[in-house]
Amino acid sequence: MPETQTKSHLFPNYARRPIELVKGQGTKVWDAEGNEYLDFIAGIAVLALGHAHPKVNETLNHQSEQIWHVSNLFESSGQEKLAALLTADTHFEHAFFCNSGAEANEAAIKLARRHTGKHHIVTFTNSFHGRTFGAMSATGQEKVQQGFGPLVSRFTHVPFNDPDALKGAVSDETAAIMLEIVQGEGGVNPVTDEFAETIQSLCDEHGLLLIIDEVQTGIGRTGTRYAYEQTVLKPDIITLAKGLGGGFPIGGMLGTAALGTSLGPGSHGTTYGGNALAVAVSNTVVSTVFEPDFLRDVEEKADYLALQLAGHYEVRGLGLLMGLVVEDSAAFATDMQSKGLLVVPAGPNVVRLLPPLNVSYEELDAAIEILLN
Known part of the structure; x- marks a missing residue:
């Protein structure tokens, strides 16, 4: 916080660190x-x-001199290009663009219910899908x-990585299973x-849709385009945000060809989603x-x-979504900050290392030196 500011007029909903970058x-x-x-x-x-x-x-500066926003009432070659880039060499056919990961997950929940005509969705304890009412209800924390009062109904949270518990939660009323390949916020x-x-196996047997939340794991974070590519899973829907815009707000949802008829004109929308600035930046980042x-x-x-x-920490995760088990994550993050390294907690006993994907080996070595001393 700047020295001249003595009183904040912001809601105190963030436990902010006492520095301004x-x-x-x-x-x-x-x-x-x-x-x-x-x-x-x-x-x-x-x-x-x-x-x-x-x-x-360069992309942002160039696009800012052309056009910023026209709404989704008009064609968008930028959206078409980005959708083609994201679905290339995958089993996905369609893309929808919004502003955030929570919005993308809301779209996925709505699509799953609308397409199947069913309302029950199975998610997992310690999951995190966002803070809007649907996404918050899907979250297992x-x-x-x-x-916040009554949540959106028909979500069941079962223990993560527990096959028997999952089998017991699925019924004829289940529309979808929704998960993260790596639970980022949850440890x-x-x-x-x-x-x-x-x-x-359950999705194939019962005809369930599979939704994978790739908001944190997608766009190369785990070393592949999408984290599901490192598993046997074949999702019907994935959701994206975070790395998708490289710092510019944008979210996205990809779906298979079979789902296309379930989001016809007027069924879902967003005013700012996929605007010209966002998709221009995203095309550069993703390519x-x-x-x-x-x-x-x-x-x-x-x-x-x-x-x-x-040899010094219990290390978890995939790619550059890495977790270190520590005694007190908040205290550890504060200590690292005092030594010149910024890390973020993922629960009380885990900190995340989330460097830019183009971090240099020299910078990795500098961070390792701090972490080991």
Whole structure:
């Protein structure tokens, strides 16, 4: 907070850190006092290409001089290009663009109910899907829901990675199963191979839709375009945000061809979603991240970082969505900040390392030095 500001007129719904970051370049940021940090939060997995990436800056500046926003009443070649890029070489056919991960998950919930004519959706404890009423109801964390009254009905939360519990929760009334490949906010818990196999088997047996929340794991964060590609799972719907815009707000939902008729004109919409600025930036980010050499580099850097830390911490996660088990995550994050490294808690005993995907080995080594001393 700037020194001249003595009273905040903001709602106190964020437990803010007492520094203001005013400049960023790549993986490095500086606060208002001139202190330098390695940013291993990256806007909570948002800044896929780091701060002030020259390609992103150029795209944003160019588009800002053309057109910003016209609403979804008109055709959008930018949306068409982005949809084609995101669905290329996948089993998906359709894309919908919005403004955030919560909005994308709301769209997925609505689509699943509308397409199946059923309302029951199975999700998991320690999951996180957003803070709007539908997404909050899908979330398996009571702390997110406290004080807001009756939730959206027909969500069942079962223990994550528990095949028997999941089998017992599915019925003829179930429309979909919804999960994260790695529970980011819930402790950096990856889905096990056995559980993934059970999920896919149940979906095939009962004709359930499979929704995978790739808001945090998608767009190269785990070393592949989407995290589900590292599993046996074949989702009907995935949701995206965070890294999708590299810092510019945008969310998205991808769906299979069979779902296309369930979102006809007037069935769902958003005023700002997929506006010209957002999709221009996203096209630049995604086309960069989806290059095979770039993704291979992410995977190699993640392996390197995990290997250096494995003898000192219990390391969880996939790719550069990495969790370290610590005694007190809040105290640990404060200590790291004092040493020039920004990390973010994922529950009381886990911190996340979420550097930009183009972090350098030199920056990884600097972070490792801080983490081990």
